[in-house]
Amino acid sequence: MKALRIGRKPPGVWLNRTPPIRGGVFVKRTASPVPSDSEIPSDTDEAISADDSSSQACSDLDTELSSATSLSSDASDVEIDDVKVKATGLAPPTGVKRRGQVSQMDKLVVGGGVVAEKASSDASDAPESPTNHGDSQPRFSAAGYTAWAVRQEIDKDSAVYPSVDPTVQQRIIHRYQALHQRVHDGGYYKCRYIEYGKEMSRYTTLFALFLVALYYKWYMTSATFLGLFWHQIMFTAHDAGHLAITQNFVVDTLIGMFIADFCCGLSIGWWKSSHNVHHLLTNHPEHDPDIQNVPLFATSPAFFKSLHSSYYDFTFVWDAAANFLVPIQQYTYYPVLAIARFNLYLLSWLHVLSDRSTSLGKSRAWWIRPTEITFMACYWFIFGYLLLWRALPTWTIRIGFVLVSHIVPMPLHIQINLSHWGMSTSDHGESESFPQRQLRTTMDVDCPAWLDFIHGGLQFQAVHHLFPRVPRHNLRRLQKLVREFCDDTDIPYSILTFVDGNKKVLGRLGEISDQVKILIDCQNYMAENGEMGLH
Incomplete structure (x- = not known):
């Protein structure tokens, strides 16, 4: 041998x-x-x-x-x-x-x-700073500046988080394994179905109000309640995608498809495909599809070098559009999120028609793709034909109804980005442990318990990323154990209020915008002087 x-x-x-x-x-x-x-x-x-x-x-x-x-x-x-x-x-x-x-x-x-x-x-x-000593002119090329900016991000994290030395990280892993055992023994994985009874009553009420307002021809009021219905019910689709309701793949997948595909017109298969990668490599510029939004947004200087996405198998080229849009991204952030749902429709159909979805035909999950296509087609028949075309009288009302109903769920999109876009995006190598990476790239949102239904469990993203299959109604209780774990391992636990969290995200977007302006100065200087930069 x-x-x-x-x-x-x-x-x-x-x-x-x-x-x-x-x-x-x-x-x-x-x-x-x-x-x-x-x-x-x-x-x-x-x-x-x-x-x-x-x-x-x-x-x-x-x-x-x-x-x-x-x-x-x-x-x-x-x-x-x-x-x-x-x-x-x-x-x-x-x-x-x-x-x-x-x-x-x-x-x-x-x-x-x-x-x-x-x-x-x-x-x-890369030089220690992007300019010569006492000189306002760029000191090196755009590529050199990008490398310098990425290195600064790593150095900043290294000063705050535990060393990625294997010995230190093994200690963190052992503590994490002990914490997982406490979570299992404490019954945190058991779903409290009474809480979903409360959720169902809330969803039913919102949907009934949508129908009543539509019957009395209060069209914009009806659109508002429909948007609130979508906003609330998608939290349960998120739970089903993580198998956190029944822990049965077939049952939870059917629940997710009914909610996401049939009720909302969005592919649960697309969401699971991208979301699983997001959980494994959170905030990694090359791998996490949730932060790959060039040329609209950039949350890391690593995007300046035209990264190739391992998920999309597509190169996000840094071009003139990025040079124009990213410097103003802190101003376009909320307007774009207001209409983000339309992009989700596109991504959903691209997924069910892609090789990534068709490959399921060779597995025991072959039934997922045709079911998703059927459910999404039913959604567009009901929403597009029966509601918009048949029930609404004029084009003005139709357009207004679509805009209102799609803008109302905007807080859901804000909540999704809130926990990650203001956090670290640097790569500390393979030696960094899973729990440290999740806590370094994820932030929780501090809110009173009576507002939990508004956030739908997404306010506990740091806890959720450590234990994705724990039902969301148990996350508040689990948060205490995670805090103890962070104290024991010296990993900072990030938590801010909803307002302060949004300020942090906007601050991060503004920081990257300023870096892009310096990058453009570097490009212009090199173009004018015909130099390749000083290294």
Whole structure:
């Protein structure tokens, strides 16, 4: 079996359960093997020792490439002197080297003992500030400024949150596992169905008021109640998407499809597809679809370099439209959210017609796609034909009805963004634990218990991100345990009021806007002077 061995598992735990030997990284082999570590017995055959060393070096190279290329993940080739490393099939790089950190890529043992030198990454080479000392002119190129801005974000987080050293993060993971056991033993995963009885009475009342107002031809009042109905009932669709109601996949999926697809015209399949990624890699510019909104909005300087989305398999190009829209994003934020529902219609239909949805046909969940298409078609027949075309008398009233009913649920869209858009978007590498990443990128909203029905559980997003399948009616009680966990691990627990949270989001949007203005100055300066920038 030793002849078939392709690598040796490094000692210690896997970072975020990522296999240490993976991907396709290939190097030129040399004749002089270098033993990888003391794990190789002294009486081991030289050939096997050389294979182990080479495999170990490849594994180390994979890890270092993943870290060193996070600021330029679109690059497919990495040149190391006369050794060319072709990276194919790798997971998207996640690590970013911090200022002053010495990487093994600076002096790397490649293959069987070749020592290669590599220059520091762009992030490490970027100047300390975007301008010359005492000079208002940009000091370096747009790419250099982007690298500098990203590095500043990482340094700011590193000063506040625990070190990403594996020993520290393992301690946090153990505390998190102990907390999960307390959550399980405390019955927090048990759904209190009496609370959904209250929810149903609220939904029924709002829908009845919509019909009554429509009957008496109070059209705008009717539209308001319909919008409130959509706003409230989508909270339960969110619960169903997380299997937090019955914990049964088929039952909760049907509940979610009835609410989202049939009642609201939105695909629960699209929502689950993007939302699951959002939960795994919250606020990661390259992977989280919830913050990939260029050219309308940007919440991270990482977007300045035209990131390729791993979810959409699409490059969000930073172009003239982004240069125009992002600097004013703090002013367009609320107007765009007011009509955000129309974009959700588009994303829903694109999903059910995409390969991501059609691939379900080969699984036991084959029935989801045709059911979603049927339910969404029924929604448009009822809302578009029976209500708008048949029940409303004029085009003016029809347009007004659509706008009012779609703007009223605007607080739902604000609530969704509130917990994340003002938080960190930097990448601290694979060694950062799941609980620390969730708490670093997510904020809770402080509100009295009697207002919980307005927020629908979304005010406890930090708690929810740690335990996504805990029913939302138990999140307020669970919040106390999460606070204790944060105190025990020294991870800051972020919580603000609804007003202060919105101020933080607008402040973040304004901060990125200011950075874009500097970026544009860099671009203009380089264009005028024909320079590539100083590094």
